[in-house]
Amino acid sequence: MLETSTLFIVPTPIGNIQDITERAIAVLNQVDLIAAEDTRHTAKLLNHYQISKPCFALHDHNEQQKSATLIAKMQQGQNIALVSDAGTPLISDPGYHLVNDCRAAGIKVVPLPGPCAAITALSASGLPSDRFSFEGFLPAKDKAKTDTLTALLEEPRTMIFYESPRRVLDTVEKIISVMGPDKKIVLARELSKTFETIHGGPAGEVLPWLLEDENRRRGEFVLLIAGFKADPNALSQAVLQTLTLLSKELPLKKAAALTAEIHQVKKNALYKWGLEHL
Incomplete structure (x- = not known):
């Protein structure tokens, strides 16, 4: 049996209806209410697994208003499962406000692992x-x-x-x-x-x-x-600024040597950049 007064975060399949855990099915069978992003969509999943539980619509447009209703039900001892149309709730799906409100109210939140x-x-x-x-x-x-x-x-x-x-x-x-x-x-x-x-x-x-x-x-x-990969030979803005300032008072070769020593970069790359830009 499940603990009472708990919100369960239940991931559902992202495509293949078989991609649901035995634990998720057990929780959906035992809770008092299922808060669903789209009750019609969730009904197809529940029917497939012969789960007969009442559903409550909780989506982007009503979540902040309806959260208090669900909190009250859990404070009265009910268990509620939160599902979205596909995957893990809250990941670009509704649920943040409800979970945040549950934690603020001291209601236990139990996340189930699953599809994402x-x-x-x-x-x-x-x-x-x-x-x-x-x-x-x-x-x-x-x-x-x-x-x-x-x-x-x-x-x-x-x-x-x-x-x-x-x-x-x-x-x-x-x-x-x-x-x-x-x-x-x-x-x-x-x-x-x-x-x-x-x-x-x-x-x-x-x-x-x-x-x-x-x-x-x-x-x-x-x-x-793919993430950005810095060119190890690239010269930072700080390095170029130092070279530019020094080159106003010194010959380029000397300015490049000093800048290389200050910033621990290659002198030749600095000298080449200076010839092209200064």
Whole structure:
């Protein structure tokens, strides 16, 4: 039997209906109420596993208002399971306000491990997985999307986004524009479903691949972008500023030597930069 007055975070399949744990099924069978992002969508999963429990609609538009209702039910001893349409709740899905309110009210929150599209895609992407950042959905508007990608130009970790089929083409074009055609990306679509596809390469090569077949632009996408790798031979702004100031008082060769000593960089690279820019 479950403890009383508890909120259970229950991940659900991202595509293949078999991708649900025995523990998740047991919890859904035993709770008093299931808070679902879309009750009609969740009903299909519950019917498949012959789970008969009342559902409560909890989505982006009503979560802050309905959270108090669910808190009151748990304070009265009920157990509630929180599910989203697919994957782990709260990961670009509703649930944050409810969980935050539960913790503030001293209500126990129990997370179950399970499906998550971002982690599933990362594991098969071939991009570094030791450090990564989940960025959710990119903004839909052009300028906001450009600004977001520009701010991430020097992000060293693998970046994970969710993207819709309507915007994926525009997003890849924007990556090329902001980050360059050589930026390595991976598109993972329809994960765990019949037409699962994981395709990666330089953004400039992924774009024509997308354009070749309209079917490649269908379904739900996880977009991964390789992190920034600094050029060990690149000269920082601080180094260049030092060289520029010294070169006003000293011959370039001497200025380059002193700058190299101050910043522990190669003198020849400084001298070459000075010849081209000073």
